[in-house]
Amino acid sequence: MSTQIESPLIQLSNISRRYQMGSETITALDKVNLCIQRNEYLAFIGASGSGKSTMMNILGCLDTPSEGQYMLNDKNVAHLQDLELARTRNQEIGFIFQSFNLLARATALQNVMQPLIYRGIRPTERKRRALDALQRVGLSQRIDHLPNQLSGGQRQRVAIARALCGEPSILLADEPTGNLDSATTKDIMALFDELHAEGQTVILVTHETEIAAHCRRTVRLSDGRIQSDEWR
Template sequence: MIELSNIGKRYVMGEDAFMALQNVDLHIARNEYVALIGPSGSGKSTLMNLLGCLDTPSEGRYVLNGRDTSQMDDNELARVRNQEIGFIFQSFHLLPRMTVLQNVMQPLVYRGLPTAERHRLAAEALEKVGLAHRLGHRPNQLSGGQRQRVAVARALVGTPSILLADEPTGNLDSKTSAEIMALFDELHRQGQTVVLVTHEADIAAHCERTIRVSDGRIVEDSKHPEIAASVQRQAH
């Protein structure tokens, strides 16, 4: 599904150039559950931005679902972000004046779907995350965990190929973090490809595969078959 080949990302600041990523090779298959882990400044967020087509590499090749993203124009990249990738961020990014249902419907507006269809799909996504009873509430009427569930529903509503979550539990207490991670675990069991960016080992421990980033390079790529076996047992 995801193929990165010799990826580099260079930022130019005045006369200086900084390599945020270099020589990155990475393959992620459909239905994998992957953690990108590393300290602040390691390059993991830059890598996530490239995976999500929020940024483009300075060198190398990124193939997503068989298509080379370097051959896409801005409109095609926008379509990929809207239809192929579901984004979840640490700070939720919900629109405060909109209801929960309206927030989740938002990505579908750009697809030209009828209002009734957008309403139905958003309600189904909210039911999936356990918030079917909160459709008419606004974000400030919800707890932090509920707001993150709304953000997950918004990411899921377009049936994306990949769920990309950047520090999704960073603003949550430990109990709520565990609930959100249980939701990601369940989504993965249902067949969703999930990539989590985190600096927390206990969050990464939920994933079947850990990719450790340091100084702009992948320094470790390890799989955890015992987690995969546990997930399979819980699925049956």
């Protein structure tokens, strides 16, 4: 009896990204090859200019590579048109940003429901999913609060709930603790640890080794190339 080998969630093959700056060509990523399986907990780490932000943009379908193949859930998304790319982002990626990116005049519940509107999900189902996500991040008592009525840690929890609400294949977090104090950072990273333990694929982009240390795998970038790929 043969055992079917599960294909990677993400497979990057010879991914390069170049930008034209006047007469100069800047290579942000240079022939990167990488596989990421489902339920991995991975950090991309590197100094400013190492290529980690470009990597996040490519993985999150916010940008397309100049060359190479990006397989996401068995679909080549490397050169999709904008509409298809947006649909893939909405269905596959849950984004979490350093600056939270919450709507200032919307409650926590409304912020979390927002991405589901674009999927055409009915209001009752949107609310059910949003309430579940807010409970999952420990904010069921704050659903009617506006962002300015929440602490930094609570705002980031709302952002995480918003990302989870769409049931994404990947949670993709860009410097998710950059605006938080050390105690709140510890709480947010504990939440990421829990989400990974529950089966969520979590990918962090960070320049902090303390944050990367939470992850099971650390990929260090330098000058647009993978310098090291370590498991723990």
